[in-house]
Amino acid sequence: MTASLSQRQHVETILESLHRPGSQGDAAIIERSWRRCIDRYGLDPARPSPARYVPGATLREHQDQADDLLQVARAGVEQLYRQVAPLGYVVLLTDARGIAVQFLGAKADQREHQRTGLFLGADWSEAHAGTCAVGTCIQERTALTCHHSDHFSAHHIRLTCTAAPIFDPHGRLLAVLDISAYQSPATKDSQTFALQLVKYTAKMIEDAYFLQRYGDHPIVCLDRSREFVQINRRYLLALEEDGSLVAANTAGRKLLRHHELPLPEGGEARPFKAWNIQDLLDARVDEVMAIPRHSDDRVQAFHTRRHREIHFATLIEPPRRATGGATPSRDSSLAPLEALADDDPSMRDTLTRAARLRNEPINILVMGETGTGKERMARALHDSSRRRDQPFVAINCAAMPESLIESELFGHEAGSFTGARSQGMKGLIAQADGGTLFLDEIGDMPLQLQTRLLRVLAEQEVLPIGASRPIKVDLRVVAATHRDLRELIAAGRFREDLYYRLNGASLRLPPLRERADKGYLIRQIFAELNHERGGRARLRGDAISALLAYPWPGNIRELHNALRYALATGDGEEVVVGDLPEECLHGQLAHPGAGRPTTAVDDDARPPASAPRPLEQDLLYRALCRQQWNVSAVARELGLSRPTIYRRMKRLGIVPPNQQNPPTLS
Structure with missing residues (x-):
């Protein structure tokens, strides 16, 4: 049966339903929607109804209004997508007006998603799209499947769509969760499991929102x-x-x-x-x-x-309620340590041990991958200890030139060697007297200096270069490394006796990708950087979702850099997903920041070259044409920063028409 024939039969079925007695059950829901499409909206099932997208600025308004829900819903939407993606489904989360504010789907099928309307920013209200799972769910306030010919528009009869409503704690419609596919068995019964799965996920999201709202x-x-x-x-x-x-x-x-x-x-x-x-x-x-x-x-x-x-x-019980009796008094000196983590189990165990050790006269070895926050841990140990009013001196053993490290660490007397300062210099170890000496990347310290450091730790005194008498020092050493020191000992590159002198106790920091409190760290570091800049920017839910999904090979240091970059390139009011470094978006599933469509593209906005273009290049070129090459306007439309637009233009070879001899795009 040809597509046109099946479409004609679909139109006839809809028209015949207007004269039939009322159906029951699911069929009644679909037929009521068909009647609304004709009587209330004046739609024609045979008339083409291309996908409609709200403009980029309008989409951002819809996302802003749904931001609290988006932050809660992220985990549920991603879990649902992992379950249905192998079967060819996409996942949409729309607001109460039917605008898709979150979308997950295979990047390889992005062009088809955009053409059909299964994409971010699409309008699936019944008044525009006709009978469909999202729009009809909004009208009927119930979960349903709109399968093939259930759709009002004859151009949607390939689709099978299943949606469930999400209500706020007072019964008002908050959002709609939908899964859709282009190919599926002919019978509607094939979607029974899909309906139950979407209803279950919608309930999880609704209840998670409830628990957060009334925590x-x-x-x-x-x-x-x-x-x-x-x-x-x-x-x-x-x-x-x-x-x-x-x-x-x-x-x-x-x-x-x-x-x-x-x-x-x-x-x-x-x-x-x-x-x-x-x-x-x-x-x-x-x-x-x-x-x-x-x-x-x-x-x-x-x-x-x-x-x-x-x-x-x-x-x-809410956090402010005590489990019995008066609220126990808290030791305020522990605040620097407590600020390092929220509810990650590994970090809480580490911080509990750190709290017990903070005032003990033993040296501590902090271990963890590069960027996990070893110096922050050392500072927190110092700031929570009785040494907090004394110096904290940090030394990066890997960054200091080998020719200077001895004089920098131990100091020198006047004229003790060529190039020495005329008045001598107090070494970093002596500067830490009474406080904490932090030795970062201790595994990279040269062997000859390891011997001298061992004597300092054993005798609690330091002998500057050229001096005849040692200087007594009172210090507590916190050393840090990302290396396996036992392997270095076996290779003869690290002194075993120094290892035991440094490792009075050890604290291990987990990598960021394994931490359960990534959201806490993201918000905390963002707030710190925002405060430094004197700004009042907010971190939007789509950016948080991307940050939570990224594996962070550079750990907390990379997170810190990414947020600093986003604040620098954003508009100063809010940070959205498009403001993040591009590497933070790699691996995202058709992430909102990539190729956001807005409205149907006119024929005169097409690129002049006849050869087909990569999708990302094509979308950006069209957006630039629509905005008369106003990069600021394109950035607002696509929800990206201006520097990101310029970088993508350069990477994709897109040159403004006012530049001489623009290269031909391939």
Whole structure:
């Protein structure tokens, strides 16, 4: 059957449905949408409906409004994509108006994605695209599959699309999660599993958003199973301290209505305030708040007040609530160490050990890959110790010229050698007297100096070059290395006795790619750099997503450099994904910063050369033509920085027409 014949039959089917009695179930949802397309929107199923994209500036506004959700949804969207990508699906996250604010799909198929509208910035509202999974999900507020001929437009009947709504904690539609594919079996039943998978992921995203939004409130989690209540957290209810309801997830709102506590869909927070947890559960507020201390598994069973159903409850307490009694006083001197990590297990173990060692009279060896923050650890040890008011002297043993390292470390007397200062010089070791000496990259120290350093550590005194009497020093040494010192010892390149003198205790720092608190580090370092610049920029969710996905071979040092670069090249108000260094975008799945389309391209905006161009070159050339070669306007349209546009023009061989003898693009 030819495509045109199948399209004609599709149009006839839609027109016939207008005169049939109402269908039931999923068919009724599709037919109601078809009627809206004709009666309300005036659409024609036979008329071509090319993909429509909102302009770049408008897309950024939609992304900004959805930023809180995008940051929470990232992990769920990426997990869903990993599950469905092998089957040929793409993943879209749209806002409540049907604009795709996040997209993941195979880069190899990017041209087809853009042509069809399965791409960032596409408008999938029912009023424009007709019956489709996203637009109809928005109208019907329910999960559904729009398979092949379910679509209103005859030009979409190749697609199979499955979408599920995501609601905010008060029942208002927040977003739609969609997976779509160009090829699939003919029967709609083939998408049953896809529907369940999308609904499950949408619920995870919705509940994660709920937990983040109300993390400063007690949250009651209910389930009909004791074993699963702490895993499923099916019903989520956020409370005030007096037990009054603040918000509920979708399942929680259904539970409240089932027990005759009506809450209108899409309502504001006010209807919740009319009810207390005591209206749902046959329990006092203090009993609910004491759930974590009631039993070993932190779960307690309650009857519901109206229907006497048993529900098992657990309570997520906000961080500010103490587990019992007064809040324990904190040692403020530990703040420099605590600032190095959030909730990464390896780092917390390391920092716990560091806190115990910070005032002990032993030397410490810090190990880890290049860029993992070994000097930051050394400074934090110093700043949290009783030596904090004394000098912290850092020496990079690998960066200091071998001809100068001895005099720099130990100092020298006046005229002790050719080129010596006339008044002599106090060495770095002596400068650290009373404080901390940090020896970075100790594995690169020359052997002859290792011998002298060993004597300093053993005797706690230093003999400047040319001096006859040693100088007493009181210092604590923190050494750092990315090398395996035991291998260097076996190779005869590092003294074993010096190793044991330095390694009174060891601290190992994990690489950034293995840390669970990357988001904390990104925000912390961004805030520090932003403060240094005196700026008030914000880091947008799409940039955070790219930073979290990057493997960081250069660790924290590379992260620091990437954020400094982004702040320098951004517009000063916000950092978006396009402001990041290009290497941070490698390996991203059709990342938003690459080739963002805006509107349909007119024929007169096509490049003059007839030979086909690479997609990235073609998209950038068209954007420049649309904006009359105004690079600032193109940067705003594509959500990139001006330096990035210039770099890509140079890399792709795109030359403005006002330059003489522009090279022909291939």
